[in-house]
Amino acid sequence: MSMYKVAVVGDKDSISGFKALGVSTYPVTGGEEIPHILNKIVREKFAVICITENIAQQVMPQIAELNKKQLPAIVLIPNNQGALGLGMQQIKKNAEKAIGTDILFGKEGS
């Protein structure tokens, strides 16, 4: 039994609300600082890292690498301009990998 923290990475306007809940927030604007910040977070004791989709988009390879480990768990969340659908895409990709075809999204026509 050990304590882990929760981190949120994203643009400042979207994530500062999380700060009031006691979640560690890492505002980023984009560009080169994202991989550095992500590296820093990974070294600390975080179990869950939420990343807004627009930021995650820029560091997809790194996220894919982190996904293979047991911890931390990375969740893509929409930012305040709405969802890009990346999170859903991830689910779809997992389904395709495991089953061979996409059964969740195809039949509902979404």
Next chain:
Amino acid sequence: MEIRINPTRMELNRLKGRLKMALRGHKLLKDKRDELMRKFLELIRENKSLRSKVEAELSRSFANFLLASAIMSPEAMEEAIMFPKARAEIDVDEANVMSVRVPRFRILEKEGQRSDVYPYGFANTSGELDTSISALSETLPHLIRLAELEKAVYLLADEIDKTRRRVNALEHVMIPQLQETIKYISMKLDEGERSALTRLMKIKDIVRGEESA
């Protein structure tokens, strides 16, 4: 190309043992794959519905937050959320799903956290901020659950992929190869037996011919 083995009885026995093992492994792996798949489908359905729920909730509280930051001055806003009362901490456990180790998260709740999530007094803040923060704090457990689910789904998908490869390798490569080699050896052995028999008969004929002459 696999027929580069001495066609001896010992080799045959060895191969038969391997074939038996391969068949057993194949069956076990197939069962494992099926069970993993069942679990996976359960999880991914939940994952999908939870994600759409969380995304909707987040969008809503982000909208509220945007409204709040439009009404309040940036400084007041900063000040209001500067020092959080609560600290989001997670207890990480481990669950075993068909020998895939997936993390389990549990939010540690401190006393009095539920009733009062606002880290500020109400004098200098707007109502929109309250709505946004309370919505956000309700979403947080869902978000954590989503993290747990997505991790589990990812790890399971990986394992299913691996298991399926092994099942296929056994089914389409290993087992046919072994069967073929076994067939080759037993035919070779039979052939040797037959040739020995005919040789004996021939020799007997010759010996008898000499005796009668």
